[in-house]
Amino acid sequence: MKRSNAPIFWALFGAGGMLAALIAPMLVFITGVAAPLGFVLPTDTLSYERMLAFTHNIIAKLALLVVVSLFMFHGGLRMYHSLHHLGFHTATGSKVVIFGGAVLATLVALWALLRIGF
Amino acid sequence: MSSVKTYVRPMAGWWRKNPFFVRYMIREASAPLFYLYALWLLAGIVALALGPVAYATWWAIATNPLMILLNLVVLVFAVYHTWTWFSVLPKTTPDIDVEPGTLVTGGVIAAIVVCAALFAFAWGVTR
Numbered sequence: 001m002k003r004s005n006a007p008i009f010w011a012l013f014g015a016g017g018m019l020a021a022l023i024a025p026m027l028v029f030i031t032g033v034a035a036p037l038g039f040v041l042p043t044d045t046l047s048y049e050r051m052l053a054f055t056h057n058i059i060a061k062l063a064l065l066v067v068v069s070l071f072m073f074h075g076g077l078r079m080y081h082s083l084h085h086l087g088f089h090t091a092t093g094s095k096v097v098i099f100g101g102a103v104l105a106t107l108v109a110l111w112a113l114l115r116i117g118f
Numbered sequence: 119m120s121s122v123k124t125y126v127r128p129m130a131g132w133w134r135k136n137p138f139f140v141r142y143m144i145r146e147a148s149a150p151l152f153y154l155y156a157l158w159l160l161a162g163i164v165a166l167a168l169g170p171v172a173y174a175t176w177w178a179i180a181t182n183p184l185m186i187l188l189n190l191v192v193l194v195f196a197v198y199h200t201w202t203w204f205s206v207l208p209k210t211t212p213d214i215d216v217e218p219g220t221l222v223t224g225g226v227i228a229a230i231v232v233c234a235a236l237f238a239f240a241w242g243v244t245r
């Protein structure tokens with residue numbers, strides 16, 4: 001019997017779900033609301049210079065890579081199943097698009113973070 | 119050429135008939151939001167790698183009221199995700215020898231601690 005690849009996707013889903021549950025509210029608040037509005041945090045919180053210095057750190061690089069990748073694999077698996085729940089039984093096609101996107105995003109993030117340098 | 123006409127129960131709108139499934143589907147709306155938020159974050163990282171001009175463009179989009187509104191929606195769903203994720207933890211980790219109530223409370227406290235630490239970090243580096 002051919003071994004199922006489901007455990008890989010479920011593991012990535014679980015890790016992403018736990019990570020999102022722990023950090024997403026504050027991460028979204030800081031990057032999407034507080035810093036852009038200058039609310040609670042200054043508007044230069046995510047300034048080019050500060051972010052450049054931040055992403056030169058190897059731990060920051062890893063953290064960003066993991067967040068981008070796991071958020072997409074987590075959201076991806078649920079999107080894939082939601083399509084089925086809504087009556088779109090697209091199976092392989094949507095799987096390729098959704099998870100292909102997640103893999104591609106991970107690679108692009110890796111490229112960008114390496115390009116920024118150490 | 120015979121075609122069997124078996125009755126197939128229609129499934130369209132199945133989730134709208136039961137409040138439990140409505141809540142489930144609302145919860146599932148956070149999935150594409152996480153997916154898209156990650157892409158938006160990725161755009162910022164790529165812009166950072168490309169240089170100050172590209173990053174300024176990304177920042178202009180980030181400070182657009184519409185983008186802030188979108189991120190507010192993501193924020194609401196993220197909080198809902200945190201709450202529901204830890205609420206079902208006793209069911210998703212049945213082999214852990216911890217009281218269900220303790221598991222849920224512990225999870226929510228862990229999320230609050232991690233979020234507070236993240237905020238303290240952002241607050242600290244901007245002082």
